Amino acid sequence: QKEVEQDPGPLSVPEGAIVSLNCTYSNSAFQYFMWYRQYSRKGPELLMYTYSSGNKEDGRFTAQVDKSSKYISLFIRDSQPSDSATYLCAFFGSSNTGKLIFGQGTTLQVKP
Amino acid sequence: EPEVTQTPSHQVTQMGQEVILRCVPISNHLYFYWYRQILGQKVEFLVSFYNNEISEKSEIFDDQFSVERPDGSNFTLKIRSTKLEDSAMYFCASSEALPGWGRAFFGQGTRLTVV
Numbered sequence: 001q002k003e004v005e006q007d008p009g010p011l012s013v014p015e016g017a018i019v020s021l022n023c024t025y026s027n028s029a030f031q032y033f034m035w036y037r038q039y040s041r042k043g044p045e046l047l048m049y050t051y052s053s054g055n056k057e058d059g060r061f062t063a064q065v066d067k068s069s070k071y072i073s074l075f076i077r078d079s080q081p082s083d084s085a086t087y088l089c090a091f092f093g094s095s096n097t098g099k100l101i102f103g104q105g106t107t108l109q110v111k112p
Numbered sequence: 113e114p115e116v117t118q119t120p121s122h123q124v125t126q127m128g129q130e131v132i133l134r135c136v137p138i139s140n141h142l143y144f145y146w147y148r149q150i151l152g153q154k155v156e157f158l159v160s161f162y163n164n165e166i167s168e169k170s171e172i173f174d175d176q177f178s179v180e181r182p183d184g185s186n187f188t189l190k191i192r193s194t195k196l197e198d199s200a201m202y203f204c205a206s207s208e209a210l211p212g213w214g215r216a217f218f219g220q221g222t223r224l225t226v227v
Contacts, residue, residue: 036218043116043203043218044155088155097168098143098210102155 001026006089006103015112019076023089023103026070030101031093033065035074038086038105047087048074079110114138116219118204124225125194133189133222135204144187145205145216146179148172155203161187194226 006023013019021035032051036044048063050056056063064073076083089103117136125131137144146158159169161179169177178190187206191198201223207216 041201041221041223043205043220045218046215049215090155092210095168096210097160097162098145098207098216099157099160099168099170100145100147100155100216101157104154 003027004089004091004101004103007106008104010107010109012109012111013079015079015081015110017079017110019074019079019083019108019110021074021076021087021089021106021108023072024070025072025091027091027101028070029093030091032091033063033072034090034092034100035061035063036088036090036102038088040085044088044090044102076108079108081110081112084109114217116204116206116217118202118219118222120222121220122223122225124227127196127226128193131191131194131224133191133202133204133224135187135189135206135219136185137187137204137206138208138217139185141206141208141217143207143210143216144179144181145207146189147203147205147218149201149203149221151200158189158202191224194224196226199224199226 034049035047038044053067060077062075086105086107088105091101119134144161149155160167176192201221203221204219205216
């Protein structure tokens with residue numbers, strides 16, 4: 001079983017749509033859950049991070065964590081063409097050295 | 113906003129040559145990392161560095177790789193004898209605290225092409 005599973009997509013939606021991106025994980029030691037956005041040939045940029053089950057909202061973005069199901073989601077409301085990027089889930093907590101474990105990334109295209 | 117800077121943005125090297133990838137982390141950060149992303153694949157951890165020593169390294173980070181913080185501001189990744197399979201984007205990252213407590217900022221990456 002893979003430590004992190006993330007559907008690579010691509011996912012194509014019209015502008016204004018609600019987008020749902022998901023990851024599942026198998027390592028119970030993961031304590032912190034993050035979403036990064038990566039534009040083509042650029043470095044990952046942290047969007048959201050949470051450490052507990054439940055929801056965290058920041059503007060148009062909502063991160064959701066369900067530890068019992070080992071499942072995390074990122075919702076994007078009122079999606080914009082500028083949201084077109086690859087979204088990476090990332091996990092921390094199985095070591096105390098700062099190592100992040102990334103999902104494969106989901107490529108999102110928002111069409112005007 | 114503070115940023116991690118990496119140079120060069122693109123490096124082409126011949127197989128067997130040594131390369132040094134350079135990074136300037138954010139000035140008050142204490143934890144430093146290198147990650148690698150082969151085209152079309154996920155971002156993979158290579159090494160973490162804290163208090164002037166490696167705190168963890170992955171299986172990828174074999175004897176051909178080394179890291180150094182030579183002068184208190186730069187953080188370098190050296191690959192002694194490059195292989196074709198070392199071709200990838202290499203990202204440097206830094207954080208003030210462990211990522212659970214603080215943001216890990218990533219640089220824009222160095223694209224390494226081994227020919």
